[in-house]
Amino acid sequence: xxxxxxxxxxxxxxxxxxxxxxxxxxxxxxxxxxxxxxxxxxxxxxxxxxxxxxxxxxxxxxxxxxxxxxxxxxxxxxxxxxxxxxxxxxxxxxxxxxxxxxxxxxxxxxxxxxxxxxxxxxxxxxxxxxxxxxxxxxxxxxxxxxxxxxxxxxxxxxxxxxxxxxxxxxxxxxxxxxxxxxxxxxxxxxxxxxxxxxxxxxxxxxxxxxxxxxxxxxxxxxxxxxxxxxxxxxxxxxxxxxxxxxxxxxxxxxxxxxxxxxxxxxxxxxxxxxxxxxxxxxxxxxxxxxxxxxxxxxxxxxxxxxxxxxxxxxxxxxxxxxxxxxxxxxxxxxxxxxxxxxxxxxxxxxxxxxx
Amino acid sequence: xxxxxxxxxxxxxxxxxxxxxxxxxxxxxxxxxxxxxxxxxxxxxxxxxxxxxxxxxxxxxxxxxxxxxxxxxxxxxxxxxxxxxxxxxxxxxxxxxxxxxxxxxxxxxxxxxxxxxxxxxxxxxxxxxxxxxxxxxxxxxxxxxxxxxxxxxxxxxxxxxxxxxxxxxxxxxxxxxxxxxxxxxxxxxxxxxxxxxxxxxxxxxxxxxxxxxxxxxxxxxxxxxxxxxxxxxxxxxxxxxxxxxxxxxxxxxxxxxxxxxxxxxxxxxxxxxxxxxxxxxxxxxxxxxxxxxxxxxxxxxxxxxxxxxxxxxxxxxxxxxxxxxxxxxxxxxxxxxxxxxxxxxxxxxxxxxxxxxxxxxx
Numbered sequence: 162x163x164x165x166x167x168x169x170x171x172x173x174x175x176x177x178x179x180x181x182x183x184x185x186x187x188x189x190x191x192x193x194x195x196x197x198x199x200x201x202x203x204x205x206x207x208x209x210x211x212x213x214x215x216x217x218x219x220x221x222x223x224x225x226x227x228x229x230x231x232x233x234x235x236x237x238x239x240x241x242x243x244x245x246x247x248x249x250x251x252x253x254x255x256x257x258x259x260x261x262x263x264x265x266x267x268x269x270x271x272x273x274x275x276x277x278x279x280x281x282x283x284x285x286x287x288x289x290x291x292x293x294x295x296x297x298x299x300x301x302x303x304x305x306x307x308x309x310x311x312x313x314x315x316x317x318x319x320x321x322x323x324x325x326x327x328x329x330x331x332x333x334x335x336x337x338x339x340x341x342x343x344x345x346x347x348x349x350x351x352x353x354x355x356x357x358x359x360x361x362x363x364x365x366x367x368x369x370x371x372x373x374x375x376x377x378x379x380x381x382x383x384x385x386x387x388x389x390x391x392x393x394x395x396x397x398x399x400x401x402x403x404x405x406x407x408x409x410x411x412x413x414x415x416x417x418x419x420x421x422x423x424x425x426x427x428x429x430x431x432x433x434x435x436x437x438x439x440x441x442x443x444x445x446x447x448x449x450x451x452x453x454x455x456x457x458x459x460x461x462x463x464x465x466x467x468x469x470x471x472x473x474x475x476x477x478x479x480x481x482x483x484x485x486x487x488x489x490x491x492x493x494x495x496x497x498x499x500x501x502x503x504x505x506x507x508x509x510x511x512x513x514x515x516x
Numbered sequence: 517x518x519x520x521x522x523x524x525x526x527x528x529x530x531x532x533x534x535x536x537x538x539x540x541x542x543x544x545x546x547x548x549x550x551x552x553x554x555x556x557x558x559x560x561x562x563x564x565x566x567x568x569x570x571x572x573x574x575x576x577x578x579x580x581x582x583x584x585x586x587x588x589x590x591x592x593x594x595x596x597x598x599x600x601x602x603x604x605x606x607x608x609x610x611x612x613x614x615x616x617x618x619x620x621x622x623x624x625x626x627x628x629x630x631x632x633x634x635x636x637x638x639x640x641x642x643x644x645x646x647x648x649x650x651x652x653x654x655x656x657x658x659x660x661x662x663x664x665x666x667x668x669x670x671x672x673x674x675x676x677x678x679x680x681x682x683x684x685x686x687x688x689x690x691x692x693x694x695x696x697x698x699x700x701x702x703x704x705x706x707x708x709x710x711x712x713x714x715x716x717x718x719x720x721x722x723x724x725x726x727x728x729x730x731x732x733x734x735x736x737x738x739x740x741x742x743x744x745x746x747x748x749x750x751x752x753x754x755x756x757x758x759x760x761x762x763x764x765x766x767x768x769x770x771x772x773x774x775x776x777x778x779x780x781x782x783x784x785x786x787x788x789x790x791x792x793x794x795x796x797x798x799x800x801x802x803x804x805x806x807x808x809x810x811x812x813x814x815x816x817x818x819x820x821x822x823x824x825x826x827x828x829x830x831x832x833x834x835x836x837x838x839x840x841x842x843x844x845x846x847x848x849x850x851x852x853x854x855x856x857x858x859x860x861x862x863x864x865x866x867x868x869x870x871x872x873x874x875x876x877x878x
Contacts, residue, residue: 225831225834225835227825227826227831227834228831253794253795255595255795255797261593262593262594262595263595264595264828265596265797265799265801265828265829265832266828266831266832268595268797269793269797269801269829269835272794272832272836273835273836276792276838276839277835277839288794288795290795293595293796294795294796416603417603417606417620418591418600418602418603418622420600420603421593421594421599421600450564451826453566453596453597453826453828454597456562456563456565456566456826457562457565457604459562460561460562460565460604460607460608461604461607463562464607464608467611478563478564
């Protein structure tokens with residue numbers, strides 16, 4: 162028995178190493194890929210719990226006071242993992258698009274955490290930045306391989322893990338992002354894209370585009386459960402994450418100079434698409450306080466909407482002090498407004514068009 | 517077709533001389549931003565956009581009201597919002613109902629940049645257009661030199677205000693000098709102007725403080741409440757390595773390599789910052805960290821780190837700066853500035869910092 166343990170220790174497979182991933186920021190984009198990758202390598206993946214009041218309180222204490230709300234939450238999630246894991250996985254991600262970049266916070270996070278809290282467990286912080294540093298696919302694979310070496314010495318296992326992780330991520334994107342045809346079906350109320358709205362007594366369901374960062378949309382605590390609130394009001398949703406990319410690119414090419422924040426593009430593109438196509442009743446834009454790209458896109462969205470005011474746009478700014486009651490009141494008022502204007506609203510609906 | 521641009525600290529003089537070299541007489545030179553400019557900008561900008569945006573918007577509105585038609589703005593892809601200011605200015609100014617033409621100069625595409633610049637000139641060819649730009653970047657070095665003298669002589673001058681008067685004269689001289697051979701002689705003339713024009717206290721042993729941080733917050737006195745003059749008044753020599761040289765100086769620019777023997781300031785600074793912040797993340801985040809280390813090695817007494825409220829890259833370097841300050845025993849004061857920054861609080865913090873430096877030296 163002793164000998165067996167020693168042999169397996171020799172091959173580095175004695176105990177499962179624990180990798181911690183904070184459930185915040187780009188976790189919501191790449192969670193599937195990361196989880197699969199580490200699981201395939203034989204590591205135990207520990208993901209921080211969903212945001213709670215305690216995590217928020219921890220974040221506000223731990224984080225630099227000028228960071229945006231979502232970045233602050235990242236600090237809280239890291240604190241929640243601190244004593245439970247051997248490694249922390251905090252990638253320095255600069256953007257995967259050819260020319261468009263991500264947020265600088267993603268690149269600096271790992272180093273800020275290391276500087277503020279030297280007692281954190283060892284960090285795995287690969288850097289990937291296609292737009293600015295010109296990282297190619299080969300670079301990506303090399304970096305992934307180097308991470309793999311921390312867990313196993315078997316090259317085939319690492320390569321297998323990378324391949325599987327990439328495939329899972331691709332499948333995830335495929336299931337998340339809809340194509341134009343599906344979008345048109347949704348616009349004609351033939352299908353549902355998200356959870357069905359609760360049954361209500363109104364004659365027609367409202368259709369609302371819920372627009373925002375994936376780490377706000379998918380985090381019930383930081384978005385104050387806005388999806389559930391809307392569901393209760395009998396609203397059929399589409400989120401900006403699901404929008405077909407070609408429509409977004411088409412909308413943003415209208416500007417003299419293209420907006421270069423990769424994840425902000427889908428937000429602004431969605432708003433502009435629905436303002437132009439007029440196939441929803443209203444748009445709700447979730448912004449995060451002191452988010453840099455949001456301040457630009459939010460301003461543009463507000464001005465575009467002012468120029469073509471047929472579709473109402475509600476911009477909600479979230480921070481750690483946002484109260485749920487105030488938010489609910491504003492959403493209720495917005496939905497009441499939409500229902501009242503339903504009769505006059507010019508909406509393209511196949512059921513209403515009679516030729 | 518009057519041409520104009522927003523006010524950006526002493527860089528405005530460079531703009532002015534480039535336009536002058538382009539053979540344009542119809543130029544509206546922006547005035548220094550005042551309280552009213554800040555108010556005007558904040559009223560029309562979004563709520564939590566960074567302060568440079570607001571002040572530059574205010575400056576744009578002022579020049580448009582004075583009759584400017586062609587407005588120059590830069591665009592580029594970066595992590596910072598700065599690259600997308602101009603398209604947004606265009607949308608805002610259009611909504612306000614002004615009649616104007618926004619011209620984009622894209623720094624990341626040199627060929628397009630010069631094509632656009634040529635259309636702005638009054639019938640110059642490409643070579644002459646480049647020459648106009650070259651005069652601009654050479655004058656930029658001289659402007660930096662004047663700034664450097666201004667904030668070193670200012671700390672030890674005997675009668676207050678003489679240095680500033682000499683500097684104003686020097687700025688005008690630089691703008692008005694024409695012809696490359698005359699421009700080449702300028703550094704000597706400027707040096708002599710300061711040596712003869714300013715009477716200094718030779719027994720003084722002033723502290724030396726480097727100003728680092730975000731570009732606009734450092735170069736524009738209107739946003740940083742003239743922090744360098746304030747330090748001078750406290751008897752401290754202030755110097756900033758953060759200038760426009762990195763962006764416009766093709767003679768020294770690392771990428772173009774017109775001069776392979778020159779090494780730019782930022783390259784050394786970035787190298788020193790690598791152990792703390794390995795990759796570039798926009799703004800001056802890496803330089804801020806590298807400079808703190810570098811100026812400690814050069815024997816300076818402290819650094820003042822300036823950045824506008826909600827600046828994305830500088831918040832990162834600000835979070836790391838305390839560790840560097842501790843590791844290298846270098847006092848660093850981080851100051852966040854925005855349009856509401858109060859003068860009294862600012863002054864008190866600077867005074868306390870200078871007191872600390874003095875006590876540390878003893």
